[in-house]
Amino acid sequence: MRSERPVDLLYVNDDDQLRELVSRQLRAESDRLRIETADSAAEGERLLAERAIDCVLCDHHMPEVTGVEFLRSVREDRPDLPFLLFTNTGTETVASESIEAGVTDYVIQDAVENQAPLLARKIVTYVEHRRAQRERDRTNRRLREIAAVTDQVWWVFSPTWDELRFINDGHEAIFGQPAAEIRDDPTTFLDKIHGDDVARVRQAMESASAGTPQVVEYRVEKSDSVRLWVESRCKPITDEDGAVASLVGLTRDITDRKLYDRELTETVDQLEEFTATVSHDLRNPLNVAAGNLSLAASDIEDDGIDTALDAVGRMDTLIDELLTLAKEGRTLGERRDVPFREIVEKSYENVRAPESSLRVTDSVTLACDPARVTQAFENIIRNAVEHGGSGVTLTAGVLPDGGGVFIEDDGPGIPPEERDLIFEKGHTTREDGSGFGLAIVERIVDAHGWEVRVTEDPGAGARFEIAT
Incomplete structure (x- = not known):
């Protein structure tokens, strides 16, 4: 046997020679066994009181107190301590009494065969089982202590959802259903789900049973007057063979988040309506002004008219960028995988700076909203052209660690004192910049x-x- 955590064994036998022989055989069989010996039940009681013992191996036929009587005494304070009766003679009566008293195992000595390998395996197996059970009990206690103070539902189901293995008190707080009720019939929580959402939840359950992690949002009819939005997350736990052994998850109340999302959507809709109106109301008079200034410029040579035309053009740019900023709270569009090279080259073409040049050294796939990212790259490239001149050279590529991308230019650069300010709204170093x-x-x-x-x-x- 390989050396692992030691096992402290108490071997009780009034026969000195047999006690010494068996102890020596067990030590030779397993270097995990640390053996204490006692020549009587009384001595065994003393050692149990003084030392941490993982297992007891005891003979039955001893003077004054028999092995079964010693077993009964041990079970009063140590109901789960592994206790093996190893006796040279045995009867059905002794076997029956030992089983009734809670013996872990009952082994008859064989005068011919060395039974140390069998005993060592049994002792180690029973001790490891007890240790594992105690660790599970400690984990469950800690889990229940944590679960008792959370408002989320923690649960563990069997792979087929027909056995509830764990659930905390948060279930009743969210579903309005006593935990005892769902323990009796594990799928009755479906009765609390809004009728339009049940099929979707069942589909998620089937997918989880097949081994696919799930996240599903649905409505819960907690009572006739209370409806909640909840989110359930489920992770299948598999065994060594890859089969689903249990389904572990949590459910939480997301009603406030749903209300916030709805309010945000309404706000964004109102904002878009407002910005569309402002855009229309501002652009119309600007177009009229620009048209009349252009007509005047064709008839009259006046630097003031050219300055006014430049101002109108700058106002048009300001409107575009202000409207973009006004919509920044809008959620992204659908993300899709797009090559970095494709987006940056398109952005460069949109800026229309023919005297400049772009070199893309490497590419990587970006999971993004292509329209929004194109806009961002356009602004970076436009910034390079505006500050570095129309003949600026741009280089784009992938960061050395592969964790991102870059766009750089050979222009004058950004002074250190400006680097913390450049992303602030309204910050510009150009008179005509927005x-x-x-x-x-x-x-x-x-x-x-x-x-x-x-x-x-x-x-x-x-x-x-x-x-x-």
């Missing part, structure tokens, strides 16, 4: 759960790194 371009970049990157940063290599141009 100060919103890079702020939009940061919002789009944040919406994807990414991070954008500017490197600090002086004189090496601006480099924007996006960690994905």
Whole structure:
């Protein structure tokens, strides 16, 4: 047997020679066994009181107190301690009495065969089983202590959902159903689910039983007047053969989140309606002003008219970027896998800076909303062209660790004192700049759960790194 955690064995036998022989054989058989011996039940009681004993091996025929009587005494305080009777003679009466007293195992000595291998295996097996059971009990106690103070439902079902193995008191708080009721009939929680959601929940249960983790949201009719939105997460636990052995999960109340999402959707809808109206009401007079200024410029050479036309053009840009910022709270569109090279090259083409150049050194797949990311890259490229000149050279590629992408230019770079400010709304170093371009970049990157940063290599141009 391989050496693992030691097993402390108490061997009780009034026969000195047999006690010594069996002890020596057991030690030779397993280096895990640490053996204490006693020549009587009284001595055995003393050793049990003084030392931590994992298992008792005892003869039955002893003077004053027999092995079965000793067993009964041990069971009064140690109901789960492994206790093996190992006796040279045995009768049905002794066997029956020992079983009734709670013996772990009953072995008849064989005068010819060395039974140390059998005994060693039995002792180690029973001790490991007891240790494992105690560890499970400790874990369950800790789990119940934690579960008792949470408002979430923690549960464990059998793979077929017909046996409830664990559930905490949070079930009644959310489902309005006593835990005892669901223990008696494990699937009665379905009766509390809104009728339109039951089929979806059943489908999730079947998928979990087949081994696929599940997350499902549904409505619970807690009472005639109370309806909740809840989220259940389920993870199948498999055995060594890969078969589903149990289904573990938790259920939590997400009603407040659902209400917030609905309010946010309503707010975004109102905002989009507002921005559309503002855009229309601002662009109409701007178009009229721009048209009349253009007509005047064709008839009259006046620097003031050209300045006014530039101002109108800048106002049009400001409206575009302000409307973009106003919609930044909108959720992303559908994400899909798109090559970085494809997005950055399209963004570069959209900026229309023919005297500049773009080199893409490497590519990686981005799971993103392509339209929003294209907009972000356009703003980075436009920033490079505006600050580095129309002949600026841009380079795009993948970060060395593969954890993101970058876009850099060979322009004048960004001074250290400006790097903490460039993503703030309204910050610009150009008289005709809006100060919103890079702020939009940061919002789009944040919406994807990414991070954008500017490197600090002086004189090496601006480099924007996006960690994905």
